[in-house]
Structures are given as structure tokens and as C-alpha cells.
Amino acid sequence: MGTDSVAAPAGWDELASAALLGSQRGVRTGSLPPAELLDAAAVLAVARRAGIRPRRIAPQDLGSAASTPAEPAGSETATGSAPAQDGPGSESGPEPGPCASARSGTGRLDVLRSGFAEPDPQTGTTQPDTARDLARSAPALATGPRLTRPDPMPVDPRPLISPAAALRLRAILDGYQKYLPEWLATARATGCRIPPVFFPELLDLTRNNALIRADVTELLGGPGRWLAALNPSWAFFLRPPADPPLPASAPVRRVAAPVADFTAEARRLLGRPKNSNDLYNLVMRQPGLWPEEGVRLLIEYVAAHRYPVVNEVGLRIDGGMPTARSSDWAIEQLQRTIGDHAPLHLRRLVQELLEEPPRPGAEATNPVVDLYEILDALTFRADMHEELNARRRTPAHPEGRSH
Amino acid sequence: MSPQPSKILLMAANPEDGSERRAPVPSDPASRGRAPAAKRSPAPDPAGPGARDQKAATAARRRAEQRAERITAGLGDLELWLGDQIRTGLTTLKRAGYREIDEQARRLVDAQAPGVAGMVRELAGALADEDWADRTLTEFALLHLLVQGWRHRAALPDPLAATVRRRIGLTSTSAEVARVGEHVADDWLVLGSRDTFQDKLIERRTWLHGRASERIALLLSYAPPGQSPGPAPLVGGTLSLELVFVPEAAPLRAVVLHPDEMAAQVAPDPDDPAQLSQEVDIQSPACLAAGATLDELAERFAATLAVDPWTSGVPGVVAQAELGFDAAEDAWWVLDRVGSSMVPLTVPGEKVDRLRYQLLAACSGRPVALFGEYRPSGFTPITVFGDGGAVSV
Numbered sequence: 001m002g003t004d005s006v007a008a009p010a011g012w013d014e015l016a017s018a019a020l021l022g023s024q025r026g027v028r029t030g031s032l033p034p035a036e037l038l039d040a041a042a043v044l045a046v047a048r049r050a051g052i053r054p055r056r057i058a059p060q061d062l063g064s065a066a067s068t069p070a071e072p073a074g075s076e077t078a079t080g081s082a083p084a085q086d087g088p089g090s091e092s093g094p095e096p097g098p099c100a101s102a103r104s105g106t107g108r109l110d111v112l113r114s115g116f117a118e119p120d121p122q123t124g125t126t127q128p129d130t131a132r133d134l135a136r137s138a139p140a141l142a143t144g145p146r147l148t149r150p151d152p153m154p155v156d157p158r159p160l161i162s163p164a165a166a167l168r169l170r171a172i173l174d175g176y177q178k179y180l181p182e183w184l185a186t187a188r189a190t191g192c193r194i195p196p197v198f199f200p201e202l203l204d205l206t207r208n209n210a211l212i213r214a215d216v217t218e219l220l221g222g223p224g225r226w227l228a229a230l231n232p233s234w235a236f237f238l239r240p241p242a243d244p245p246l247p248a249s250a251p252v253r254r255v256a257a258p259v260a261d262f263t264a265e266a267r268r269l270l271g272r273p274k275n276s277n278d279l280y281n282l283v284m285r286q287p288g289l290w291p292e293e294g295v296r297l298l299i300e301y302v303a304a305h306r307y308p309v310v311n312e313v314g315l316r317i318d319g320g321m322p323t324a325r326s327s328d329w330a331i332e333q334l335q336r337t338i339g340d341h342a343p344l345h346l347r348r349l350v351q352e353l354l355e356e357p358p359r360p361g362a363e364a365t366n367p368v369v370d371l372y373e374i375l376d377a378l379t380f381r382a383d384m385h386e387e388l389n390a391r392r393r394t395p396a397h398p399e400g401r402s403h
Numbered sequence: 404m405s406p407q408p409s410k411i412l413l414m415a416a417n418p419e420d421g422s423e424r425r426a427p428v429p430s431d432p433a434s435r436g437r438a439p440a441a442k443r444s445p446a447p448d449p450a451g452p453g454a455r456d457q458k459a460a461t462a463a464r465r466r467a468e469q470r471a472e473r474i475t476a477g478l479g480d481l482e483l484w485l486g487d488q489i490r491t492g493l494t495t496l497k498r499a500g501y502r503e504i505d506e507q508a509r510r511l512v513d514a515q516a517p518g519v520a521g522m523v524r525e526l527a528g529a530l531a532d533e534d535w536a537d538r539t540l541t542e543f544a545l546l547h548l549l550v551q552g553w554r555h556r557a558a559l560p561d562p563l564a565a566t567v568r569r570r571i572g573l574t575s576t577s578a579e580v581a582r583v584g585e586h587v588a589d590d591w592l593v594l595g596s597r598d599t600f601q602d603k604l605i606e607r608r609t610w611l612h613g614r615a616s617e618r619i620a621l622l623l624s625y626a627p628p629g630q631s632p633g634p635a636p637l638v639g640g641t642l643s644l645e646l647v648f649v650p651e652a653a654p655l656r657a658v659v660l661h662p663d664e665m666a667a668q669v670a671p672d673p674d675d676p677a678q679l680s681q682e683v684d685i686q687s688p689a690c691l692a693a694g695a696t697l698d699e700l701a702e703r704f705a706a707t708l709a710v711d712p713w714t715s716g717v718p719g720v721v722a723q724a725e726l727g728f729d730a731a732e733d734a735w736w737v738l739d740r741v742g743s744s745m746v747p748l749t750v751p752g753e754k755v756d757r758l759r760y761q762l763l764a765a766c767s768g769r770p771v772a773l774f775g776e777y778r779p780s781g782f783t784p785i786t787v788f789g790d791g792g793a794v795s796v
Contacts, residue, residue: 012537019540022492034489041544046712049541050705052779054697054744147727147736147745153767160792163637196764197787197794200757227764 012044150230154222158193165387166195172384173201178340179381180205184215186388194219199227203234262286263294270301280330283337295342296349302335302369303353331369339377344385347378470515474571477514478550481507481523485543485550493530493539501527517602518572522546545713562652566711569651577658584647586660589613591620591644593636594720594774595785595795600628607632610718610774610785611642611657619718620646620657634669638786639793642668652710655718694722696742700777716778720788724773726766735759737782740770747781761796765789 010018015037023034161169165187172179187194194202199220206216217224217237228234262282269279283290283298290298354371484507488496496503504526511520522542529538552559552567559567591611598607609622624632636642644665648654659665695703700719707714723740726748735748750758765771765787772788787794 016536016540019489019543020493020536022495023489034486035547037489038485038544038547041540042548042712045541045544046708049779050708053701054739054742054746057738057743057745145727145729145732145734145736147729147738149725149727149738150763150768152769153764163639163792166792166794167637195792195794196767196789197761197796199764200760204757223764223767226768227760230763231760 010040012041012048015041015044151226153196153226156193156221156223158191158221161187161190161192161194162387162390164390165384166198168384168387169194169198173198176380177205179384181212181215182381183384183388184212184219186385188215188218190388192388193221193223196223196227199224203228203231203237207234207236263291263297266294266297270297280333280337283334283341286341290341290343292343292346295338295346298334298338299342299346299349299353299374302331302338302374303350303371335369335371335374336377339374340381342374342378344378344382347375347382350375350378470573473514474516474553474573477511477516478519478553478571480510480514481519481546482550485547489543493536493543496539497530497535504530516572518570519546519549520572521602522549522570548712560652562650562654563710565650566652566713569649569656570713575649580649580658581647581660584650584658585654586645586647587613587616587618587620587657588645589616589618589643591642591646593638593640593642593793594619594718596635596638597785597795598632598635603628605630605632607635609636611644611646612720614641618648619655620648621655621718622646622657622659634666636665636669638795639788644668653707653714694720694772697721697737697739697744697746697777697782698742700782704777704779716776716783718774718776718785721773721775721782723770724766725768725770726763737773737784746777749778749781749783751783758796762787765794765796 010032018032018037019041023032023037169183169187172183202216202220203224206213220227225238228237265282266279269282272278350371354375504523508520508523511517511523523546526539526542529535529542532538549567549570552563553571556564556567591613594610594612596607596609598605600606605626605628607622607624607626609624611620611622612618613620626632642665645660646657647660649656649658700717700721703719704714704717707717721737721739725738725740727736727738727745728734729736736745737748738745748759748762750762752758762784766773766789769789773782773784774786774788775782775784784796787796
């Protein structure tokens with residue numbers, strides 16, 4: 001390898017051609033040793049990348065501040081989204097300049113050759129004048145894109161949720177969507193708004209879940225409708241919600257209505273000695289938050305299943321009630337459901353049960369119920385509420401910004 | 404621009420020209436192995452470490468030398484392979500498919516040069532690209548340059564030699580960096596944070612901007628699958644830290660000198676409502692100071708290339724960015740309202756449409772400060788400093 005190769009007269013195209021066909025068969029480079037070809041290519045490759053510059057914005061590139069919103073990618077109704085004022089090749093087109101093409105999203109480097117001057121292999125610099133001349137000689141390629149910009153999003157004067165609450169929403173969307181309805185309802189009650197970056201995911205979820213529609217509509221407000229108008233997939237969001245939210249034929253409506261006295265029914269089922277999933281069915285049909293008394297019964301019942309030996313002895317629940325025996329599956333579902341729906345202040349009860357010393361005779365047995373799972377879920381939800389309500393309790397906090 | 408490739412190639416041609424060379428960086432095991440004997444084996448100091456420590460140091464040096472030999476052998480094979488492909492033509496390689504590339508990458512992993520192995524694997528993507536001939540030749544040229552850089556690292560300036568080592572896959576410990584790197588204590592604005600899954604590890608990249616130093620730093624942390632690299636700093640928040648920059652040609656990577664201080668600042672007190680409701684002041688001078696135009700980012704990228712020819716992009720904040728949509732090409736652009744220029748919007752991953760709309764929503768149709776990576780192919784947003792605060796996209 002010699003230094004002469006750095007100043008090789010061959011340009012990039014010649015080197016690429018030779019590399020493509022084989023270095024010994026280059027049309028203009030002749031027989032060039034691979035090392036020398038790569039030496040020259042290294043200098044040119046770096047200089048080429050260094051020479052790429054952003055494209056100048058010309059008035060012709062932009063839509064008229066977008067009285068028409070931008071059409072979504074891949075939309076079949078892209079009419080009106082390209083307010084072309086000058087056709088390709090127009091003399092009043094954008095000032096040509098070196099740029100990469102706009103095949104966005106793919107990360108492909110696709111340099112428009114007409115707008116890119118080969119850099120001087122000695123200095124590694126490009127020659128703007130040459131680039132401009134080349135671009136003018138190929139006006140069809142040099143014409144810039146016709147861009148559309150959406151109207152500005154409507155201002156939402158409500159305060160923004162805290163960053164911690166936004167992080168929690170991120171976590172819920174990523175992996176704990178079962179808590180989303182509760183989060184949305186709580187956030188709606190605070191009167192805050194949520195960062196617009198969450199709008200696309202919430203709109204996608206709302207499309208298939210009418211139960212959260214009202215909360216999402218309220219939380220997203222005008223900015224949400226602004227975004228929904230830009231994507232035909234979210235057109236449903238612009239229509240008034242159907243009333244009632246669920247059709248009468250929905251499966252959830254076919255099950256028996258929740259019992260009026262949840263606590264009494266729970267106590268009755270707990271008193272049955274047979275293995276049954278009735279208790280699980282009862283709690284799964286209970287909408288919203290449960291009455292505290294009923295949940296206390298359930299928590300103590302689940303706690304009693306921590307130690308099988310206790311199960312055999314029988315735990316005293318509410319005055320000598322015998323302990324029902326349920327399948328492991330039902331117990332597991334029960335403990336999850338308690339964690340997800342129980343009133344949050346009952347977290348203390350779970351904590352107390354966890355701190356209780358093992359009952360006599362139960363030390364050597366393995367627990368079959370993990371109260372920590374209930375506690376984790378309750379803590380997650382408690383943190384969720386805390387973050388959302390922290391702003392309301394911080395009087396010194398300024399009003400939400402708006403543009 | 405002062406193209407570093409020319410410098411590397413010139414030094415490769417004239418290895419005796421080591422006028423710019425300074426003392427080797429302590430973390431350079433390979434260079435240390437090539438240093439004069441007096442430096443390799445300093446006389447025992449009665450006040451210095453004991454014989455046991457010396458023995459351990461000798462063993463570590465021997466391991467480093469062995470690794471350097473393996474890397475040299477692996478890169479020698481790679482050089483032959485590159486030459487063969489150029490000689491027979493890249494079309495032959497394209498026809499051969501991924502297997503040959505994968506085989507070459509495996510050999511480089513065996514040679515303990517994981518950085519080069521990663522570059523070789525990227526050849527598969529280059530060969531599948533629409534502009535595959537240009538891209539593949541570019542990747543070949545950069546690999547060739549890296550081989551030359553490693554072979555003649557003793558003649559390179561220290562920062563460039565350090566860059567070559569890192570690109571090869573030789574890393575330094577935090578203690579080594581703390582010993583030789585540049586210390587910068589500052590209030591650091593968290594510009595962005597991103598977790599990716601690479602090489603069976605979760606990699607967290609956190610970008611910071613120094614309020615006084617006006618420097619951008621990149622922190623890296625790793626965790627095995629299923630575990631977290633630790634609490635992520637709040638994007639848009641500020642951390643008071645002393646960082647140590649890894650001494651390289653284009654210093655960007657840094658380590659935290661006192662990790663405990665960072666941990667204390669990153670984890671908010673859940674009992675403090677004020678902390679939970681803390682909002683990022685996106686109009687703060689610190690945030691706006693990090694802003695630049697796309698032209699300035701292009702200049703910064705070119706300047707970085709001049710000292711680190713393998714750079715793929717530079718981080719930066721576009722102070723007044725907007726999005727534009729080109730319906731004819733189904734393409735999105737990032738518009739710089741200050742510099743009156745634009746580049747394509749590049750979005751990694753599979754959920755491209757959702758990310759585009761997230762970005763559109765976060766920008767809210769108004770000029771916002773947009774942090775991301777500028778590359779020749781376009782701008783990849785990482786954080787939007789907009790109406791919704793500082794949000795990662």
C-alpha cells in the first residue's frame with residue numbers, strides 16, 4: 001500500500017464499478033490491487049459522508065401552513081395533501097443543494113447524485129458550485145419535496161400530569177394494561193391533561209375498547225381530536241360515542257348481574273365446604289371497587305390459604321365460619337383480582353397479615369398463596385393514584401403551560 | 404476538513420512517522436505490549452505494590468498481549484477476505500448470501516474483536532439495500548481503514564488510537580477512564596435516554612448536556628435480559644455530576660465518577676409530592692443552549708468524521724424543529740425553522756407509523772426543540788421538548 005493510492009484519480013463511481021465487477025476488471029481503473037482500491041475508497045467514502053448537507057427549505061417546499069392536515073403515511077385518500085405550487089422541473093423550484101433523499105423510516109442512505117459533488121480526494125471537501133451546477137442540469141431530481149404541515153394543535157389549558165405520572169402511564173401501556181381503565185378514570189378526575197405523545201397508543205386502544213372511550217375522550221380533548229383527524233384509522237374518535245357504550249348482546253351482559261350484597265354472598269360462598277369456583281365467579285363479576293367488608297373477608301380467606309396445614313385446621317373467619325377449599329387456580333385468580341380491585345387502604349391489612357408470625361404447625365409447609373403478589377398490585381395502584389393526585393396537593397405548582 | 408482516513412493511511416505507509424505520538428494510554432494493553440522494555444517492566448519500587456500485585460499485573464499484561472495477538476490474527480484474516488471479495492467482485496458476495504458474512508463475523512468474535520464483528524454483520528444489511536453497491540463498498544472501506552488503524556495504532560495519535568481500540572471492541576474499565584480521562588463537573592441536562600437490546604444485553608444510552616461546559620456526554624449502562632440497567636434519569640431533568648470523558652478522538656462517551664451521587668439524584672423520593680410533580684422547564688436556558696441548526700449539526704458531524712472516520716452520527720438538539728409530510732414520496736422530513744433547512748426523518752424499528760404519529764403529537768404542529776441523532780441519512784428523534792414536557796419517542 002502506498003500513499004499514491006490516496007490521491008488516486010479514480011472517482012467513487014469508478015471505484016464502485018471496479019469493486020462490483022472485480023478489481024481486476026475495472027473499466028476506468030484498470031487492474032487495481034484491492035488494497036489500493038480500498039485505500040482510495042476509504043478516503044472518498046468519509047469525504048462523501050462529510051459532504052452531505054441538509055436541504056435548503058424554499059417556500060415552494062411547504063404547504064400553506066397546512067389548512068389541509070397532513071395525510072397519513074400510506075393513506076389512500078391523500079388528496080389535497082400536496083399543495084404543489086410549482087411542478088417538478090420548475091425554474092422557481094427550491095434551491096438545489098446536497099441532501100439525502102426522504103425515504104424516511106428506512107434509514108437508507110440514498111444520495112441524490114445530482115445534488116452531490118464528488119469531493120476532492122486531496123482535500124476531502126465538496127464543491128458547492130459544482131453541486132449546484134449538476135443539480136440544475138437535472139432539475140427533475142433536484143426539485144424538492146412538496147411538504148405539508150398540519151395546523152397547530154389546539155391549546156389545552158388544563159395542567160399537565162406530573163412526569164412521574166407520565167412514566168407510570170408509559171409502564172402501564174408497555175406491560176400493565178389491566179390498570180389502564182383505573183388510571184384513566186383517576187387522571188380524568190384530576191382535571192389534568194396527558195402528554196400528547198401518548199395519544200396514538202390511546203387512540204389505538206380506544207378503537208377496540210369502548211369502555212375507556214369516555215375517559216380517553218375527556219383526557220385527550222381537542223388535541224386528541226386534532227390528531228385523530230390526521231389518521232383515517234382514528235376516524236371513530238371524531239364521531240359521537242354510541243350510547244350505551246356496549247351493545248346489549250355483548251357477552252358481558254349475558255352473565256347474571258352482580259349480586260346486590262356482595263359481602264353477604266362472599267360470606268355465604270366462603271362458608272361452603274366444597275371446592276368450587278363460585279367465589280371466583282362472584283368476584284370476577286363485581287364491577288368497580290368492592291365494598292370494604294367483602295374484600296376484608298376475601299383477603300383473610302386468601303391469607304388462610306398460605307399454609308395448607310392451616311386450611312385443614314380451619315381459620316376462624318367472622319365468628320367460626322369454616323374455611324372453604326378452592327382450587328389453586330381459583331385461589332391464584334382470586335388473589336390477583338383482589339390486588340387489582342380492592343380498596344387501596346386495605347393495603348395495611350395485607351401488610352399486617354404478612355407480618356403475622358406463622359401459625360403453630362405451619363412453619364415447615366410451603367405457602368401456596370403469595371400475599372406479596374396482592375401487596376405488589378395494591379402498591380402499584382396506590383403509587384398510581386399518588387402520582388396523579390400529587391399535583392393537586394402541591395399548591396405552589398404553577399399552572400400548566402400552553403403555547 | 405482534515406480527513407483522518409488519509410492520516411491513517413499515510414501512517415500506514417510510513418510507520419516510522421510517529422511524531423504526534425505521546426505516551427500510551429494506560430488502558431491500551433496492546434500498545435503497552437509494544438512499548439520499550441523499560442516501560443513494560445519497571446524496576447520494583449520498595450514502596451510500591453507487593454510481589455503479589457506485580458504478579459497479577461504481569462498476568463493481566465500477558466492476557467492483554469495474547470488478546471492483541473488474536474485480534475491481529477483475526478484482522479489479518481479479515482483483510483485477506485476483504486481483498487478476495489474486492490478481487491472477485493461484490494456481486495459474487497451478494498450472491499453468496501448471509502452465510503459467508505456470518506462465518507466471517509464468527510471468526511472475529513473468536514478473535515475477540517466484537518466491534519469489528521458487528522461491523523461485518525452490518526454488511527448483510529448493506530447488501531440488501533437498494534443502493535447496495537455504494538453502501539457495501541463504503542462498509543468495506545471503513546473495515547479496511549479500521550484494520551489499517553489497528554495495525555499501525557502505535558503510530559497514531561493517542562486519541563485516534565483509543566478510538567480504533569474501542570471500534571475494535573476493546574473497552575476500558577471505569578477506573579481506567581477515571582485515571583486518564585478528562586474530568587468535567589457540571590449540571591447536566593438529561594437530553595434523552597433509550598434502551599435497546601443488543602448482543603444479548605440491554606443497553607441503556609443516556610445523553611447529557613452540560614450547562615456550563617456546553618458539552619454533550621453519552622453514558623452507557625448494561626443489564627442482562629430481564630433485568631434493568633438501573634433507574635433511568637428523568638429526561639429533561641438536571642443532574643449535578645462529575646463526569647469523566649473517555650479519551651478518544653471525538654470525546655462523547657463518559658463515565659460517572661461517583662455513581663452513588665447519580666443514583667441518589669435519579670431515584671426520586673416517593674414521599675415527596677413536590678418531587679413527584681416536578682416539571683421540566685423546557686424553556687430553561689440550559690435546554691435552549693443545547694439547541695443548534697441542522698446545518699450546524701451537519702458541520703459537527705463532518706468535524707467528528709474528520710477525527711473519527713467510523714462515526715455514524717452525532718447527537719444534537721434542533722432548537723426549532725417541525726415536521727413536514729411529503730405525500731408523493733410517503734416521506735416525513737424534519738424542518739429546521741431557524742436554519743431554514745430540512746433532512747429526512749428516520750425512525751428505527753418496526754412501528755414506524757405509530758412513532759411518526761407520536762412524534763407529530765409531541766411536536767403539536769409547532770416548532771419544538773428536538774433532540775436526536777443526526778446522520779447522513781437524516782435525523783432520528785429521541786426526545787421532544789414540547790408542550791407535553793420532555794418526552795421520549
